[in-house]
Amino acid sequence: MAVEFKKETKDEFETIAARYPVRRAALLPALWLAQREFGWISMDAMRAVAEMVGCSPAQVLETASFYTMYHKEKPGKYHLQVCQTIACLLNGSEEIKKTIEQKLGLKPGGVTPDGQFSYQPVECLAACHNGPCMRVNDEYHENLTPEGVGKLIDELKKKG
Amino acid sequence: MQNVEPQLTKRFGLKDSHKLKVFLESGGYSSLKNLFPKKPAEVIEEVKASGLKGRGGAGFPCGMKWSFVPQNTGKPIYLAVNADEGEPGTFTDNYMLNNDPHLLLEGILCACYAINSHTAYIYVRGEFYEQIRRLNAAIEEAKKANYLGKNIQGSGFDLEVYVHRGAGAYICGEETGLLESLEGKPGKPRIKPPFPAVVGLFGCPTIINNVKTLSSLPWIIANGAAAYAAIGTKESAGTHVFGLSGHVNQTGYWEMPFGLPMMEFINNYGKGVKGGALKAVIPGGSSCPILTAKECEDLTLTYESMRDHKTMFGTGCAILMNEHVDMVKVLKNLTHFYSHESCGQCTPCREGTAWEDRLMKKILDGEATTRELGMMLEIADNMEGKTICVLSAALAMPVRSFIQKFRVDFEKYCKPASVAVPEAVS
Numbered sequence: 001m002a003v004e005f006k007k008e009t010k011d012e013f014e015t016i017a018a019r020y021p022v023r024r025a026a027l028l029p030a031l032w033l034a035q036r037e038f039g040w041i042s043m044d045a046m047r048a049v050a051e052m053v054g055c056s057p058a059q060v061l062e063t064a065s066f067y068t069m070y071h072k073e074k075p076g077k078y079h080l081q082v083c084q085t086i087a088c089l090l091n092g093s094e095e096i097k098k099t100i101e102q103k104l105g106l107k108p109g110g111v112t113p114d115g116q117f118s119y120q121p122v123e124c125l126a127a128c129h130n131g132p133c134m135r136v137n138d139e140y141h142e143n144l145t146p147e148g149v150g151k152l153i154d155e156l157k158k159k160g
Numbered sequence: 161m162q163n164v165e166p167q168l169t170k171r172f173g174l175k176d177s178h179k180l181k182v183f184l185e186s187g188g189y190s191s192l193k194n195l196f197p198k199k200p201a202e203v204i205e206e207v208k209a210s211g212l213k214g215r216g217g218a219g220f221p222c223g224m225k226w227s228f229v230p231q232n233t234g235k236p237i238y239l240a241v242n243a244d245e246g247e248p249g250t251f252t253d254n255y256m257l258n259n260d261p262h263l264l265l266e267g268i269l270c271a272c273y274a275i276n277s278h279t280a281y282i283y284v285r286g287e288f289y290e291q292i293r294r295l296n297a298a299i300e301e302a303k304k305a306n307y308l309g310k311n312i313q314g315s316g317f318d319l320e321v322y323v324h325r326g327a328g329a330y331i332c333g334e335e336t337g338l339l340e341s342l343e344g345k346p347g348k349p350r351i352k353p354p355f356p357a358v359v360g361l362f363g364c365p366t367i368i369n370n371v372k373t374l375s376s377l378p379w380i381i382a383n384g385a386a387a388y389a390a391i392g393t394k395e396s397a398g399t400h401v402f403g404l405s406g407h408v409n410q411t412g413y414w415e416m417p418f419g420l421p422m423m424e425f426i427n428n429y430g431k432g433v434k435g436g437a438l439k440a441v442i443p444g445g446s447s448c449p450i451l452t453a454k455e456c457e458d459l460t461l462t463y464e465s466m467r468d469h470k471t472m473f474g475t476g477c478a479i480l481m482n483e484h485v486d487m488v489k490v491l492k493n494l495t496h497f498y499s500h501e502s503c504g505q506c507t508p509c510r511e512g513t514a515w516e517d518r519l520m521k522k523i524l525d526g527e528a529t530t531r532e533l534g535m536m537l538e539i540a541d542n543m544e545g546k547t548i549c550v551l552s553a554a555l556a557m558p559v560r561s562f563i564q565k566f567r568v569d570f571e572k573y574c575k576p577a578s579v580a581v582p583e584a585v586s
């Protein structure tokens with residue numbers, strides 16, 4: 001299904017594109033706009049981005065697929081990104097991962113059937129002194145404990 | 161240790177420290193009255209004389225790097241600010257951006273004036289959503305108050321600063337990977353030479369500097385190179401924001417002059433090792449060779465002491481491990497990280513990081529013999545000095561230092577070589 005950017009988003013993009021001497025340079029910002037507007041970067045979204053930026057869909061695919069933060073599949077309403085790198089590992093990230101996996105019945109990269117939660121172990125989030133930590137959508141949660149994560153998930157479930 | 165006023169973190173406790181009003185009330189932009197009367201070349205000399213080294217990991221002298229920018233190409237000159245902070249164990253740029261974005265902007269202004277650049281891009285890792293919001297707000301405030309834009313404070317100097325949001329790729333912290341990403345492409349590092357100072361962003365001369373390198377500049381310009389060089393040690397001038405994570409009672413970050421003994425840092429600031437005696441320290445981000453507790457006894461927080469101990473200062477954020485840590489699990493964590501983050505252009509890196517990770521799995525699963533340890537070291541040797549960037553070496557160094565210094569840990573997992581049937585690792 002073809003998707004199209006809102007007029008305001010296209011205008012916003014033009015303001016951003018003017019910051020660079022080359023239009024292609026605005027591809028990462030364009031993909032961010034696409035993710036904000038469509039929720040994830042589908043093939044159709046990539047075509048819309050290509051048209052807006054003025055490059056080929058293949059170029060958009062090449063760039064979009066290189067970066068882990070662009071969702072190539074629809075994520076849950078709450079996207080849980082747990083740091084699994086060294087400093088968090090030393091302070092218990094394995095337990096955090098296990099708690100989430102058991103509580104939500106998810107494997108890395110999975111989404112719950114109701115579309116509420118998705119889960120992805122990620123690499124160092126630059127909050128190592130407060131590990132284990134994770135991001136829920138764009139928000140950091142630090143000094144996690146298994147109990148705390150369980151509670152947080154319950155709260156998010158209630159919030160819906 | 162010298163008693164020195166904080167330069168990088170002095171606003172961290174202030175309410176609304178990220179706003180221009182608070183910044184100005186606490187001495188913000190006071191470097192400009194020293195900056196603009198100087199010629200750009202004089203600013204470069206001043207920064208050279210200060211001894212300031214790059215804080216992004218490589219420790220390259222800042223003023224010297226600037227002096228490589230050719231001023232006669234007729235092309236624009238760019239500054240790319242490295243706020244990609246992805247080195248495992250490193251987290252202090254995070255707080256620089258959150259607490260004092262205007263200090264970074266003031267530093268960017270000093271740097272751009274020196275290298276004659278009128279456009280700077282701040283490349284911020286995509287996860288730093290709040291930091292990006294604050295940076296953008298700070299840029300708006302600075303523009304309105306004419307600390308950015310045209311004819312800044314009547315100096316005749318123009319500067320525009322833009323934020324560019326990354327999207328989750330460690331390799332974009334490598335300076336030429338960062339430039340590729342700024343150009344809208346996959347962040348695959350470029351072959352050097354040409355160096356970015358000559359051919360960088362959009363084919364133009366470009367300087368890439370870390371957040372803390374740039375944030376150190378206003379103090380230097382305001383107080384002079386001699387005052388800065390007098391802080392710290394001869395080879396490690398100034399102050400830095402040092403961090404502690406892992407097995408330590410008080411994790412966190414502290415600004416202080418270079419030169420504190422590592423054990424004092426751990427015991428007085430970190431309140432000691434958590435959960436048992438100290439076993440090992442990775443001194444400056446996961447790419448640095450690991451040190452045993454014994455090696456840390458006479459280690460100081462300086463570039464030179466790290467070099468003398470055959471490791472690197474790196475980012476100045478140390479990861480601590482206590483005696484109960486299983487080094488095999490920790491190294492597996494790192495082989496996974498680097499094989500996941502390799503951009504895949506160079507065979508020794510793409511294959512080497514993946515092989516190291518597979519061998520680590522085999523060892524952890526109890527299916528390896530000591531032969532595999534030898535293989536890991538051999539692969540590490542083949543990963544260094546043969547690739548486009550140093551990500552490959554950044555795994556080779558931990559592999560070698562972990563296995564050499566903690567061999568006993570690894571051997572516990574290994575079957576005796578004589579009884580095992582050699583089998584290929586696939």
Ligand SMILES: Cc1cc2nc3c(=O)[nH]c(=O)nc-3n(C[C@H](O)[C@H](O)[C@H](O)COP(=O)(O)O)c2cc1C
Pocket residue numbers: 213214215216217218219220222242243244245246247330331332333334335336368369370371373374549550551554
């Ligand atoms: C794989 C890799 C990742 C890097 N990541 C970062 C980073 O996140 N932040 C940073 O400032 N420098 C990073 N660097 C170092 C940069 O390449 C570069 O040396 C630095 O930004 C230069 O700035 P400075 O001279 O002010 O330190 C990385 C280097 C490599 C090889």
Ligand code: SF4
Pocket residue numbers: 331348349501502503504505506507509510547548549550551552
């Ligand atoms: S060394 Fe690794 S990360 Fe660096 S350019 Fe080569 S493949 Fe990419």
Ligand code: FES
Pocket residue numbers: 083084085086087088089123124125126127128129131133248249250
């Ligand atoms: S290791 Fe988890 S945030 Fe850095």
